[in-house]
Amino acid sequence: MKNRLKVLRAERDWSQQELAERLDVSRQSVNAIETGRYDPSLPLAFRIADVFGLAIEEIFLREG
Amino acid sequence: MKNRLKVLRAERDWSQQELAERLDVSRQSVNAIETGRYDPSLPLAFRIADVFGLAIEEIFLREG
């Protein structure tokens, strides 16, 4: 499952650490999700959508 | 995390078994998600959204 975290973070000039704090997860979790090592849980996906003010579908992409 | 699975299933007259097959998960998983014992993974949430033709946000609800 691909995602646009890196770009969204860059647009806001947030470090992985900063995003992790806003999401209340570890920096390693943000890194792992961002680099595609695993997908977030659904509750975390909702929090991610919330901090960016976007729909889940606008951040995480069904990949072919 | 609440969800509208039971109603959406009823609208389409699908059994938990039928939905499970469309989602390619076990019937027990559908039941557990529907009765709120746990949340689906994000990839499964996308598949659920797809089979119902809705957005994830229209099926799963941030609960107070």
Next chain:
DNA sequence: CCATTATGGAAAGCAAACTTGACTAAATGA
């Protein structure tokens, strides 16, 4: 030079998601 920040990732462990198999109980319908 050196200290700091940012990123990527490995290892070990716990918790949550998902599996199969089994059981119960209510409803249906022939």
Next chain:
DNA sequence: TCATTTAGTCAAGTTTGCTTTCCATAATGG
């Protein structure tokens, strides 16, 4: 009456998400 379908749940096992700790690398600024 009996077989079938549906829904709910439990137990035990595997996989995945997330944690903490640690290490490595590159970029930045004094």
